[in-house]
Amino acid sequence: MSVLPETAAVRWRPRLDDGRLRRRERGWTLSTAVHTVPWLLAAATLIALEPLSFPVAAVLVVHAYAIPSLYANRGALVVRPRDRSGTGPEAMALGLLGDLVGHEARDLHARTGLVLERGALGVWLVGEAGALLVRPGGRRADCWCVKVDADLPSADRTAHLLLALREDEAGFATVANLAFSGAVRRVGRRLPARMRPAVDAARAAALARMSNAAA
Amino acid sequence: MARLVRMDRTGHSTLAEWAPGDAEAVEAAAAAFREQLDAGYYAVVSTGEGHAEQVRELPADAELVILRRPIAGG
Numbered sequence: 001m002s003v004l005p006e007t008a009a010v011r012w013r014p015r016l017d018d019g020r021l022r023r024r025e026r027g028w029t030l031s032t033a034v035h036t037v038p039w040l041l042a043a044a045t046l047i048a049l050e051p052l053s054f055p056v057a058a059v060l061v062v063h064a065y066a067i068p069s070l071y072a073n074r075g076a077l078v079v080r081p082r083d084r085s086g087t088g089p090e091a092m093a094l095g096l097l098g099d100l101v102g103h104e105a106r107d108l109h110a111r112t113g114l115v116l117e118r119g120a121l122g123v124w125l126v127g128e129a130g131a132l133l134v135r136p137g138g139r140r141a142d143c144w145c146v147k148v149d150a151d152l153p154s155a156d157r158t159a160h161l162l163l164a165l166r167e168d169e170a171g172f173a174t175v176a177n178l179a180f181s182g183a184v185r186r187v188g189r190r191l192p193a194r195m196r197p198a199v200d201a202a203r204a205a206a207l208a209r210m211s212n213a214a215a
Numbered sequence: 216m217a218r219l220v221r222m223d224r225t226g227h228s229t230l231a232e233w234a235p236g237d238a239e240a241v242e243a244a245a246a247a248f249r250e251q252l253d254a255g256y257y258a259v260v261s262t263g264e265g266h267a268e269q270v271r272e273l274p275a276d277a278e279l280v281i282l283r284r285p286i287a288g289g
Contacts, residue, residue: 005257005269005285006285006286006287009285010288088225089224092225092227093222096226096281099279117265118265130289145289146288146289147286147287147288147289148286149284149285149287150223152284153226156223156226156227159222159281159283160222163283164283166265166266167268167269172286175288176286176288177288
């Protein structure tokens with residue numbers, strides 16, 4: 001297996017593997033709890049001490065909801081479509097991307113703008129400025145922000161990320177920045193409606209994989 | 216016919232084409248290949264669905280060699 005050459009630019013990052021990713025995911029869960037629970041406790045305490053403080057308690061509850069929502073929104077942003085270049089280059093780039101993937105993935109990309117790719121860490125949805133990894137079981141998603149520093153059509157950007165992912169999945173996740181980790185549904189509902197079928201397909205593939213592994 | 220393709224703002228550009236038995240065409244493709252690597256591109260060969268391999272020498276027997284720019288965390 002080849003090692004992604006871009007990992008040399010992030011030497012300080014340990015190469016990601018399933019165990020390290022799980023630890024990072026637990027860190028995200030803990031961080032979400034730290035951002036949420038104190039506000040909820042404060043709201044409950046206020047109500048217990050003085051029911052008339054309900055308006056202040058409501059603000060605290062909204063705050064507890066808003067912070068994790070902002071993080072989830074940041075996660076969804078990594079796969080949201082960007083501005084398109086001219087239609088000619090885009091069509092050319094789509095042709096090349098189509099050559100790289102199978103019929104099913106090509107069809108999903110045409111409908112949602114995302115390419116589904118099965119990997120060792122889970123099922124990936126590759127977009128033009130990042131990728132969403134649905135972990136085995138289909139409940140958790142990790143959103144990775146990764147870019148190509150070049151003026152390229154959208155499909156070429158996706159092809160860049162797809163090829164890098166195929167070269168070295170762990171290296172790809174090492175180079176990319178983790179923008180969010182949490183429940184798939186939290187990311188899914190912040191995506192444009194036309195992209196949600198890709199999340200459903202990835203969840204189904206991640207669930208099927210878990211079932212196959214258990215059988 | 217094998218192709219050396221660079222992903223760029225036009226969608227992609229075909230930089231060289233060769234048949235494995237055509238030594239002259241392979242040499243021209245290898246020269247174009249080295250030039251692009253020197254310019255900072257990485258060369259990738261798709262090795263079936265879900266797999267790709269980075270190459271540092273032109274694989275004359277590959278059907279399609281793709282040149283891509285480096286990626287970085289966003």
